Amino acid sequence: MLQNDLLLRTLRGETTERTPVWMMRQAGRYLPEYMVLREKYGFFERCQTPELACEITLQPVDIVGVDAAILFSDILVVPQAMGLEVQLIESKGPVLPDPIKTVNDLSRVRVPNVDETLGYVFDAIKLIKKELNGRVPLIGFAGAPWTLLCYMVQGKGSKTFDEAKAFCYTQPQLAHQLLQMITDTTIAYLKAQVKAGADTVQIFDSWGGLLSPADFENLSLKYIRQIVDAVKEEVPTIVFAKGAWHSLDSMAATGAHGLGIDWCIKPELARQFAGNNITLQGNFDPAKLLSPIPVIQKEVREMLQAFGPGRHIANLGHGILPNVPVDHARAFVDAVKEFKHS
C-alpha cells in the first residue's frame, strides 16, 4: 500500500488534494550525495549493483522530497543487452564504438532474454520497492526505439543525429527491422520492470523532436504505440517525446495515461492539442532552476496556474542540470507542494 499515491491517481485522472511533483534526472549530479558515489564507482557499476542503484534512486526522495522515485539506470542498457558495446565516459557522454551502419552490423544485434541480460535492473527494482516501503511510487523507464536507434547508429551524442537519419532515409527496411527489434526488447524489458514492482513507466524519446511530423509518426510513434499498447493495461504509462509538440494529439491517442511536455509550449496550448483525457507532465525550464529562489517560486505558481487543477504532474521540461543548487531544487518541489489552486 502506497502512503503517497498522488502521482498514480493523477495519471488515472482522479481528483487529488494537490499536484504531484518529481524531476527528470532527480537522482543525479546536482546532489552531493550522488557525487560521492560517482567518485567511487563507474557508471555501469552503479547501474548494475542493486544496492547502489537503490541508494541513488532514494536520494532525491529523502533530500528534496519528491512525490515519486525513478529507477536509477540509463536508456542505453537496452542497446547493451542487445549486444552492442556501450561506453559511458563521465562528462563526455555515451560512445558506442561499433555502431550499426549496414545489414552486416545488424547481425550483431539480437532481441535478448531480458531476465538474463537485464536481471540486475529487476533486482534493483525489488530492492528499491522494499526500501521505499510504500512512501512514494516507483517509476520505471526505457528509451523510445527512435532515440535508441540514434545512439546505436550514430555511435555517440549529436546535435542533429544526421547519420542516424541518413541510415533511416537510405536503408528504410533495415531501419524498421532494427526499430522493431528494439521495440520487442523494450516491451519485454518494461513488462519485467512492472513485474518486479515498478508502479508506472515512462518512455523517453529524447530525440523525437529532431524529426518532422511525418517522420516522427513513421520512425518513432509507430513503435511507441506498440509499447504503450503492451504495457498500459498493467500500469499507467507516460510518453515524453521532447520537442514533438506537433504530435501531442496522436501521442494522446496511443492510450498513454500521461504526456511529458517541454517548456517551449504553453500549457494551455498543450492541453488543446492533447485533449482533456490525458495527464500532462512538465514543463519548467531546467535552466530556470538557476534563478534566485523567489523567481523560481513565482514561476512555479504561474506554471501551476496555467495547467489548472487536475491531470497535471509538475516536473521540469527536461533533466535537471548538474549545476543547480540543491536548495533551488527543493524550492521548486516545495513551491509545488504549497500551491493551492484558487
Place this chain on the structure above:
Amino acid sequence: MLQNDLLLRTLRGETTERTPVWMMRQAGRYLPEYMVLREKYGFFERCQTPELACEITLQPVDIVGVDAAILFSDILVVPQAMGLEVQLIESKGPVLPDPIKTVNDLSRVRVPNVDETLGYVFDAIKLIKKELNGRVPLIGFAGAPWTLLCYMVQGKGSKTFDEAKAFCYTQPQLAHQLLQMITDTTIAYLKAQVKAGADTVQIFDSWGGLLSPADFENLSLKYIRQIVDAVKEEVPTIVFAKGAWHSLDSMAATGAHGLGIDWCIKPELARQFAGNNITLQGNFDPAKLLSPIPVIQKEVREMLQAFGPGRHIANLGHGILPNVPVDHARAFVDAVKEFKHS
C-alpha cells in the same frame, strides 16, 4: 536591374512564375571549391578579405544554381566588432575566451562605429554586387541579439546555453543592457549592409527555440522587433528563429516580410499561425539531403504542394550539412525549379 528577382517579389507578396530557392549555409563545407579556400585561409581571413568573401558567396550561385546569393560571413563578427575576442576553430565551433559574466565584463563591450570595425563586410558586399552583375539578389544578414548574447555569455556553443540563460535570469538588468547594445550595433550594421548593396536581410535567431514563449518575447523578440522596424522600410526583411514556432504570430506582427520555419512544423500549420500576409521560408530537413535523389525529389514536391503557390521561398529548415553530396544539393534546387503548382 536584377535579371532574377523572384526572391524579392515573393517577399513583397507578388505573384511569381515559380517558387524561388536558396539554402542556408549554401556557401559552405559541402562544396569542394569552398574546401580549397578553407585549406588555404583562416576563417576570419576569408570573411575579412573582400575578394575571398566574394568568391565564396558566388560559388553556390554558379555551382548549384540558387535564386539568391547570401553574403559569406559569420554572425560572430558583431561580438568581435563590439570588443570581444572570437576564435573560430574549424570543426570545433566558436570560442570566446573572455565571455561576459558580470557588470565589470560589460565595460569591455561597446557599440562600435560599424564603418570602422566592419568596413570589410561592406567592401565585400560592393564587390559581390559588382560580380553578381544583377544575376540574383544578395541577402545580407546578422544574428539576433539573443543568439549573440548566448555566445557572448556562454563563451562557446552549447546544447542548452544554460549559463547564458542563468545570466539573464539572475542579472536581468545587465542582460537587457547587453541585448540593447547588440541591437543598436546590429541596426547600424544591417543599415550599412543595405547601403552597400544588400537587397534583403535575414536575422538569424539560431537559439530562439531554447526559450519558453514568454522568455522568447522578453529576451529575443523585443529586440528583433526593433531591428525589423529600423530596416523594413529599406529592404524586405526575413526573420528566422529556429524552433520558435510558438511565436510565429508575434513574429509576423513585427512587419517582417518573411519568416523562416524549420521542418518540425507542417507548412499548413505554420501558415495558420503566421497568417496570410507574410512569406514563409523553409522547411526541408537538412538531413533529408542525404537521402537518394528520387526521395529528395519526391519530398520537395510534397513540400511545395503543402506550402501552396505564392508567398513561399523554398529553403532548408537549417543550414546544409557538410556531408551532403553536391549533386544532392543540386537535385534539391532543380526539383524546386521544375515544380509546377497544379
